[in-house]
Amino acid sequence: MTNDEIRFGTDILKQADVLATFTEDAPRVTRTYCSKEHKLAGDYLIGLMRDAGMSAGYDAFGNIVGRYEAGVPFAPVVMTGSHQDSVRNAGKYDGLFGILSPIACVKELNRQGKRLPYTLEIVGFGDEEGVRFGVTLIGSKAMAGNFDPAWLEKKDANGVRMREAIAAFGGDPDAWQSLDRRNEGHGEVVAFVESHIEQGPTLLNENLALGVVTAIAGATRMTVRVTGLAGHAGTVPMNVRQDALAAASEMILFVERHCRENGSLVGTVGRIAALPGAINVIPQDVEFSVDVRSGDDLMRRSAIEAIQAEFSEIAKRRGVRVEANPYFELNAAPCDPDLQQQFADAIAAQGIPVRHLPSGAGHDAMEFPKVCPIAMLFVRCGNGGISHHPSETMTAEDADIATKALLHFFENYQPRAFVASAAQRVDRS
Numbered sequence: 001m002t003n004d005e006i007r008f009g010t011d012i013l014k015q016a017d018v019l020a021t022f023t024e025d026a027p028r029v030t031r032t033y034c035s036k037e038h039k040l041a042g043d044y045l046i047g048l049m050r051d052a053g054m055s056a057g058y059d060a061f062g063n064i065v066g067r068y069e070a071g072v073p074f075a076p077v078v079m080t081g082s083h084q085d086s087v088r089n090a091g092k093y094d095g096l097f098g099i100l101s102p103i104a105c106v107k108e109l110n111r112q113g114k115r116l117p118y119t120l121e122i123v124g125f126g127d128e129e130g131v132r133f134g135v136t137l138i139g140s141k142a143m144a145g146n147f148d149p150a151w152l153e154k155k156d157a158n159g160v161r162m163r164e165a166i167a168a169f170g171g172d173p174d175a176w177q178s179l180d181r182r183n184e185g186h187g188e189v190v191a192f193v194e195s196h197i198e199q200g201p202t203l204l205n206e207n208l209a210l211g212v213v214t215a216i217a218g219a220t221r222m223t224v225r226v227t228g229l230a231g232h233a234g235t236v237p238m239n240v241r242q243d244a245l246a247a248a249s250e251m252i253l254f255v256e257r258h259c260r261e262n263g264s265l266v267g268t269v270g271r272i273a274a275l276p277g278a279i280n281v282i283p284q285d286v287e288f289s290v291d292v293r294s295g296d297d298l299m300r301r302s303a304i305e306a307i308q309a310e311f312s313e314i315a316k317r318r319g320v321r322v323e324a325n326p327y328f329e330l331n332a333a334p335c336d337p338d339l340q341q342q343f344a345d346a347i348a349a350q351g352i353p354v355r356h357l358p359s360g361a362g363h364d365a366m367e368f369p370k371v372c373p374i375a376m377l378f379v380r381c382g383n384g385g386i387s388h389h390p391s392e393t394m395t396a397e398d399a400d401i402a403t404k405a406l407l408h409f410f411e412n413y414q415p416r417a418f419v420a421s422a423a424q425r426v427d428r429s
């Protein structure tokens with residue numbers, strides 16, 4: 001295909017290359033919330049939104065918000081978007097594709113002089129990964145009315161509180177309630193849709209470019225602290241040791257085994273620290289993270305109980321103390337069947353097969369079922385589907401066909417045709 005035939009895709013990959021230069025630790029890609037790199041990326045995205053014919057700027061939490069007003073007055077709002085921030089040593093497309101692709105759609109609509117029967121709001125959420133403050137989905141939680149103001153006191157690795165970081169960015173940390181999209185001031189939000197790379201191998205293995213997400217897995221995060229007794233590595237007999245790191249290792253292997261043996265569960269220990277951290281001293285204090293996910297909330301919760309019970313048994317047997325505290329939980333988020341069908345129609349209109357699949361990764365969309373029905377469009381990634389890694393990749397062809405499918409969805413979505421399946425809509429309590 002000529003570059004012109006896939007111009008959406010080639011433009012998006014070029015824009016992703018520019019955004020990748022806004023990083024805290026070049027040549028790796030790391031961009032955290034309210035950093036100067038967040039500002040550089042935000043300014044660039046605001047420029048793209050304005051060039052596409054949108055009004056655009058930052059909201060009180062540093063989220064990048066663009067609006068393409070409806071062609072009719074008092075129209076409802078469809079929201080779309082994804083996150084501008086990244087994990088450490090990230091790829092170039094996680095999150096960003098879900099901002100760049102809808103901007104390309106609006107640019108095309110604007111070029112044709114077309115308006116939609118609803119206002120399209122594109123959001124670049126300031127923080128979804130939670131790298132800086134340890135809590136995730138900050139922007140989408142605030143917009144969906146799920147933000148916990150106590151989070152404003154959370155400190156980053158340098159002791160900077162979230163409220164200070166937001167204020168230093170130019171935001172207003174105490175205006176968090178103004179972001180809530182359930183307040184009529186924002187217009188009636190009737191759908192939230194997100195395009196995102198799959199971050200897994202399913203579409204790649206089945207040679208499919210696009211997929212419709214059925215549900216987004218829920219997650220529990222725990223911090224686990226194991227306390228043993230330091231001692232001389234050469235003199236303490238093995239049968240009397242209280243080795244915190246050996247105990248933690250047995251606990252970590254239990255997480256892996258339990259999740260491997262129980263279908264829809266996945267469990268990860270991504271971070272560990274051991275003190276005093278000397279080669280010739282038996283470790284006394286260990287802290288590690290646990291991330292357990294499933295599309296089935298009951299299964300995930302019982303897994304956490306089983307893991308906590310096993311950790312206590314291991315600690316007792318090894319003469320160490322353990323504290324395993326879940327500090328963060330996200331419920332699984334089902335995608336609206338009616339919106340799923342409209343994405344399936346948009347994919348079929350590209351002349352390619354339609355595949356429905358769950359999302360093991362969390363996404364900003366999972367915060368919105370309290371506000372409106374949600375849906376997600378997945379795009380194939382290469383290199384075995386790897387993500388959260390610099391080898392993350394996608395082709396211009398796939399970026400292009402995903403954008404054409406998204407444009408088809410936007411052009412054919414009629415708010416009055418919007419039929420909320422009762423099970424999907426959570427009462428706006």
Ligand code: HGY
Nearest residue numbers: 128129360361362363
């Ligand atoms: O962790 C996740 O699933 C997402 O990438 N934040």
Ligand code: MN
Nearest residue numbers: 087094129388
């Ligand atoms: Mn991610």
Ligand code: MN
Nearest residue numbers: 083094095363
């Ligand atoms: Mn993401």
